[in-house]
Amino acid sequence: xxxxxxxLTVLISLYATRVVLEALGENDYGLYNLVGAIIGMIGILTxxxxxxxxxxxxxxxxxxxxQELKTTFSASITIHAILGAFVFLxxxxxxxxxxxxxxxxxxxxxxxxxxFKLSLVAAVIGIIQAPFHSTIIAHEKMAFFxxxxxxxxxxxxxxxxxxxxxxxxxxxxxxxLYLCVNIITALIYYGYxxxxxEECRRIRYKIDxxxxxxxxxxxxxxxxxxxxxxxxxQGITVLLNIFGTAVVAARGIANTVSNFVxxxxxxxxxxVRPQIFKxxxxxxxxxxxxxxxxxxxxxxxxxxxxxxxxxxxMETVLSIWLKEVPEYTCxxxxxALIQGLIQAIxxxxxxxxxxxxxxxxxxxxxxxxxxAILPISYFAIRMGALPNITYIIVVCVYPLALIMDLYILxxxxxxxxxxxxxxxxxxxxxxxxxxxxxxxxITNNNNAPSIIKxxxxxxxxxxxxxPIVYRGGLIKEERAYVLNIIKQKLSRISHK
Numbered sequence: 001x002x003x004x005x006x007x008l009t010v011l012i013s014l015y016a017t018r019v020v021l022e023a024l025g026e027n028d029y030g031l032y033n034l035v036g037a038i039i040g041m042i043g044i045l046t047x048x049x050x051x052x053x054x055x056x057x058x059x060x061x062x063x064x065x066x067q068e069l070k071t072t073f074s075a076s077i078t079i080h081a082i083l084g085a086f087v088f089l090x091x092x093x094x095x096x097x098x099x100x101x102x103x104x105x106x107x108x109x110x111x112x113x114x115x116f117k118l119s120l121v122a123a124v125i126g127i128i129q130a131p132f133h134s135t136i137i138a139h140e141k142m143a144f145f146x147x148x149x150x151x152x153x154x155x156x157x158x159x160x161x162x163x164x165x166x167x168x169x170x171x172x173x174x175x176x177l178y179l180c181v182n183i184i185t186a187l188i189y190y191g192y193x194x195x196x197x198e199e200c201r202r203i204r205y206k207i208d209x210x211x212x213x214x215x216x217x218x219x220x221x222x223x224x225x226x227x228x229x230x231x232x233x234q235g236i237t238v239l240l241n242i243f244g245t246a247v248v249a250a251r252g253i254a255n256t257v258s259n260f261v262x263x264x265x266x267x268x269x270x271x272v273r274p275q276i277f278k279x280x281x282x283x284x285x286x287x288x289x290x291x292x293x294x295x296x297x298x299x300x301x302x303x304x305x306x307x308x309x310x311x312x313x314m315e316t317v318l319s320i321w322l323k324e325v326p327e328y329t330c331x332x333x334x335x336a337l338i339q340g341l342i343q344a345i346x347x348x349x350x351x352x353x354x355x356x357x358x359x360x361x362x363x364x365x366x367x368x369x370x371x372a373i374l375p376i377s378y379f380a381i382r383m384g385a386l387p388n389i390t391y392i393i394v395v396c397v398y399p400l401a402l403i404m405d406l407y408i409l410x411x412x413x414x415x416x417x418x419x420x421x422x423x424x425x426x427x428x429x430x431x432x433x434x435x436x437x438x439x440x441x442i443t444n445n446n447n448a449p450s451i452i453k454x455x456x457x458x459x460x461x462x463x464x465x466x467p468i469v470y471r472g473g474l475i476k477e478e479r480a481y482v483l484n485i486i487k488q489k490l491s492r493i494s495h496k
Contacts, residue, residue: 015160017256018322020174021249023163028108028171030245030326033237033252053080054134055354056215058274061138062281066198073199075211076131084127091120104245108171115175122182132189135197142271144192148185155181224363228370235374236390239381246326247387253322254332257314258340261306265299265344273351280355285413288352292409293420294478295348301469303344307337308465309458316454328387335391342398349405349415356412365404373397438464 021029053076060069099116100109136144159177166173193200240247272295279288310317314333318325353362377390409415470479 015157017253020160020163021253022323023160023170024174027105027245027249028111029252030247030249033248033255053131054137054273055218055277055357056211057131057134058138058277059281059355061274062278070199071211073131073135075215076134079212079215080128080130084124087127088120088124091123092117095120111169111171114172118175118179122179125182125186129186129189132193132200135193135200136189137270138274138277139197140271140274141196142267145267145270148188151188152181152185155184218357218359224367228367232370232373232394236377236394239374239378240387240390242381243387247328250326250329250332250387253318253326253329254336257310257333258336261303261310261337262340262344264306265302265340268302269295269299269344269347269351272348276348276351277355280352288355289409289413289415292348292352292415296345296420297473298478299344299348300341301473303337303341304469305462305465307341309454309461311337312461313454313457320451320454331388332391335388335395338395339391339398342395342402346398346402346405349402349409352409352413352415353405358412361411362405362408365408366401369397369401369404434468 056072057069057076060072095116099112104112159174159181162177163170163174237248237251240251272291276288276291276295279285279291311334314330318330318333350362353359373390373393377393380389380393381387406415406417406420410417
């Protein structure tokens with residue numbers, strides 16, 4: 001039921017993207033994504049603080065000490081509020097100058113500045129609400145996120161309706177409406193946490209020097225890799241502005257599609273991440289490593305099941321989904337799906353490293369890898385390379401980050417490298433590539449783009465991929481687990 005709700009909200013989001021692109025036009029849509037990329041770089045602290053609060057709150061919860069949990073949550077709220085104000089001031093001071101230097105049509109500078117200021121407020125709201133988000137994850141209340149996603153989907157449909165109905169500047173209207181949605185969502189998180197969780201009530205702002213020191217030490221080292229990762233993601237968007245806002249629009253659409261696929265993986269991994277932290281908090285390292293291995297393996301399969309049909313039929317999907325497809329969109333999406341596969345495998349490994357909390361080595365190594373992407377892409381573009389070279393560089397560099405994370409987790413916890421690489425990286429990748437090739441051979445023809453053609457590809461891909469994964473990709477215990485879930489679902493249906 002959780003995944004059905006999520007699928008519904010994702011489909012609504014994809015529909016909303018189509019209508020918004022049509023209403024704004026590819027240039028204003030690209031402009032909105034460009035300004036969003038700048039906010040992403042300014043709001044690096046959001047990711048930093050979210051990771052820090054998530055780790056400390058989850059570990060405190062795993063220890064079962066309510067007083068420690070209350071102290072940790074109070075410290076997180078204080079730190080987020082202070083640094084949220086800092087981000088706002090920095091954004092106001094330097095953000096407008098950066099916007100004025102971008103490759104934007106002169107008649108849209110005013111709109112870009114307006115969108116920037118509203119997006120900055122939304123980013124600060126995101127920073128302040130992060131401890132509440134982390135608390136919900138720590139308590140593993142994943143059904144709540146499904147209901148919030150339904151609200152988000154309804155809000156997007158309302159925005160689409162209002163956007164097509166108003167006569168005012170549509171880009172400014174779009175930014176204002178999204179800020180309203182962010183404010184309401186933040187209030188929902190606050191109300192739920194205040195009602196459900198004892199640590200979120202009657203917050204006492206007691207300063208625990210050791211906790212603050214540990215928190216800032218964690219996010220201090222973590223900031224290196226987060227800055228590098230942000231420069232890689234948002235910096236590439238700004239870099240593509242060299243080719244104009246239409247190319248940035250193509251990247252925005254590519255991100256929407258890849259996020260659609262990746263959301264299923266993230267929904268699964270978000271549920272598992274607190275368990276990784278809790279296992280470490282009770283020093284059950286062996287079980288933690290097994291859970292990391294299983295999560296990475298299943299995530300790669302999930303990416304394959306959803307991503308392969310999209311990869312093959314992307315041109316058809318885009319032609320049906322969008323009335324006008326910006327140039328490079330199809331190539332961007334396909335390369336983004338490959339990037340997502342690598343990330344799906346790597347993220348559980350990173351969660352294990354974060355559970356340990358020794359962030360110096362992993363952040364130095366990963367930052368050097370991620371930071372290399374932007375300058376390499378810049379020089380390649382200056383030498384005449386096409387925009388898609390940026391994605392190709394990312395696809396080539398991300399495996400290096402995966403290798404380093406594997407080595408570091410092995411060094412910290414004795415993670416079984418040979419077993420992981422042999423059974424859980426090489427074979428799943430071969431499964432996915434082989435399946436994709438077989439589906440392409442079977443379904444590739446000269447038929448005109450149609451929904452029936454897409455459905456045939458989905459059916460064929462699933463019919464080939466799922467049995468291969470079940471028989472060759474899952475171990476005996478996992479097959480028994482899957483069968484048990486299917487039996488439970490069928491039993492519930494029969495009783496209804």
